[in-house]
Amino acid sequence: MSESDFPPVPSRAELAEPARARSARDGRLRELVDEHYDFVWRTLRYLGVPDANAEDGAQKVVCVLARRLDEVEKGAERAFLFSTALRVAATMRRSDRRRPRASSDDDVEALAHSMPSTEELLDERRAHETLRRVLDEMPLELRVVFVLFELEELTSPDIATMLGIPVGTVASRLRRARETFQAIVRRMKAGARPRRDEP
Amino acid sequence: MSEPTRLSLETEDETEQLLLRAGRPHAPRAARERAWMAASGVLASSSLAAGSVAAKVGSVIGGKAIAVIAFTGLAAMGGAMVLHQQHRASESAPVQPSAPVMVQRAPTAVAKPAPLPSIAPAPVESVEAAPMASSSVTPPRAAAPAASVAPGPTESATSSVPSELAALQQARAALGAGDPARALSMLDAYGARFPHGAMAQEAVVLRIEALVRAGDRPAAQRAADAYLGANPQSPYVDRIRSLLGTNP
Numbered sequence: 001m002s003e004s005d006f007p008p009v010p011s012r013a014e015l016a017e018p019a020r021a022r023s024a025r026d027g028r029l030r031e032l033v034d035e036h037y038d039f040v041w042r043t044l045r046y047l048g049v050p051d052a053n054a055e056d057g058a059q060k061v062v063c064v065l066a067r068r069l070d071e072v073e074k075g076a077e078r079a080f081l082f083s084t085a086l087r088v089a090a091t092m093r094r095s096d097r098r099r100p101r102a103s104s105d106d107d108v109e110a111l112a113h114s115m116p117s118t119e120e121l122l123d124e125r126r127a128h129e130t131l132r133r134v135l136d137e138m139p140l141e142l143r144v145v146f147v148l149f150e151l152e153e154l155t156s157p158d159i160a161t162m163l164g165i166p167v168g169t170v171a172s173r174l175r176r177a178r179e180t181f182q183a184i185v186r187r188m189k190a191g192a193r194p195r196r197d198e199p
Numbered sequence: 200m201s202e203p204t205r206l207s208l209e210t211e212d213e214t215e216q217l218l219l220r221a222g223r224p225h226a227p228r229a230a231r232e233r234a235w236m237a238a239s240g241v242l243a244s245s246s247l248a249a250g251s252v253a254a255k256v257g258s259v260i261g262g263k264a265i266a267v268i269a270f271t272g273l274a275a276m277g278g279a280m281v282l283h284q285q286h287r288a289s290e291s292a293p294v295q296p297s298a299p300v301m302v303q304r305a306p307t308a309v310a311k312p313a314p315l316p317s318i319a320p321a322p323v324e325s326v327e328a329a330p331m332a333s334s335s336v337t338p339p340r341a342a343a344p345a346a347s348v349a350p351g352p353t354e355s356a357t358s359s360v361p362s363e364l365a366a367l368q369q370a371r372a373a374l375g376a377g378d379p380a381r382a383l384s385m386l387d388a389y390g391a392r393f394p395h396g397a398m399a400q401e402a403v404v405l406r407i408e409a410l411v412r413a414g415d416r417p418a419a420q421r422a423a424d425a426y427l428g429a430n431p432q433s434p435y436v437d438r439i440r441s442l443l444g445t446n447p
Contacts, residue, residue: 033231033235037226062234121221127221156203
């Protein structure tokens, strides 16, 4: 490749976006990252992205936001981030499934699906890990509604808008999600491996 | 239709309460800052791609404007200097159950639409200013003039993220203002002040971008070669190739 393959070098003025506009966009992006990064990071983990990849995934989501910042209407940022996180999570899950598992030993799996004691769950970290195992057993469409309502504490209308479904559908999915969640918890407390078709 | 009560308030099952209460952990602060740095770089790149530069360049492909805007064949500024970085060695998470384990990993493939929501699609292009996570980093540095940011004492990776971020933001701002020489000086200052910085990889990518914009393509290429040679699986591979216009 020779130098002539490249277009003329732009002037400094051309390179520099008007300072005010740049500052406003930077400021908006900074605010959005500060406000929503945790949400994105949690969402990815609740959607099955392994811990080790959650940061990478969250960064991808935030970079997509940066790339398309001007297209995202004010007030719709969270929905945009969520839908992007869903896509990133889907890709990362597929990628993770292609990797060989560290262990498929039934005993290990059975142990992983057992429920820690109440005392052990007072350890927030332990409780969180257990919560993720429970969520992993829930069908995705129920898990999404459950996470948004019960953990992120969004309202049903907000969830409906975010997912593009009627509020009534949110309510019915939430009802089924709760039943599933409680059934899985019951089974884990009983020491049995949960089934995909809970409850 | 009335809003349901949260299960955490409704259930009498102690296990369920404990599980639901643990449902909103915070991400590591350093992870958020790294995301911000990467996103900020994407924003700067997309600004260029969307603006007058794109018009002048004529055939900008995606966000690759930067890769084609600066090639003047200037002499090399200096050789690459390899610094061993203890990247993220002891990064702490303020309130973070199940802190992510940072390991070297390849970038995730391009995502396709998920079946669930019908929200305006947000195609996940391969994110060029993509993430980074490696246990060992060997970022190259090209020699540059004395820094305009007074180097302070060397700081540890555990406590330096805000300061590192501020330093890199200054460099990014200088680059955004069309002053790559100043950005390079600031990156030198960053390297001196944070020899084991948590954001060393971001500094390397920023340096390559600054060298490209300064017209020092050979130095940018050397820096990129050194970095990619040491970190062939880095998620920054696409970003760097894009900057250099060598994406396949």
